[in-house]
Amino acid sequence: MTAQTLPAAPRPRQLGRSALAVIAGFLTVVVLSLGTDQWLHMLHVYPPWGQPMHAPELNLLALAYRLVYTVLGGYVTARLAPHSPMRHAWILGFVGLFFGIVGAMAAIPMDLGPAWYPVAIVLTALPCTWLGGRWRLRQSSARRSR
Template sequence: MLLVKKTGAVIAGFLTVVILSVATDAALEAAGVFPPSSEPGLYARHLLLLAFAYRSLYAVAGGFVTAKVSPATPGRQVMMLGILGTLGGIGGVIYGWDLSEHWYPVALAVTAYPLTWFGGTLGMKRPGTAASDLPA
């Protein structure tokens, strides 16, 4: 049962990132800020920077959620989420290489793990504990 709960913590963090990212993409597209998703080549650099900024925040949020809902060893679950994010980012590099500027998918892949881990450390921090008390 513990394995199911630990897996659920990783899934909760993953869904946090995916749902927030997709919802923000859709809202910005509906508002006319982003071009249609069928035209990824129309994304100007400032739009890619905007997408990178909120996706970075959502990666932190995903790590935080995973750490908070993890029943035990939250660092391991956060690590698994970071690995999943990195693998997804690598998939984005491969799939999206010709769809936008190259720095964008590479930046997502490179920052997925550290941003997720940062969110996890925020989620693992308990009131009254020093940062040095958290697992490395």
């Protein structure tokens, strides 16, 4: 006589933990970006808040650290995800894409800087969060192979 085993019950989705993972990644990007902005304003690298910033080199600087912070946000989201880390990183990317589009639509008519800057923020949201998620997957697979 053979013993029959019941199939394992599927793991619950843990929606709350998933939402917290995406929120944590989003807050990572926002807090680090605004904190760095404030620091550069206080050092008088950037003009005072509310004044336009048309210098291409300053906008490239802002874009550079935002790219790094967005990759980090994708990593944080993937790291905290209860399952499917890349799916969570993609969700964060789409959240960033949405807010980037809204920000671009608001910023471009206000002439706060060059139009390419908010467009670049929109275009880099998905690739950067994907890269952060891949970083986490590589890290976790390297640990498993030890």
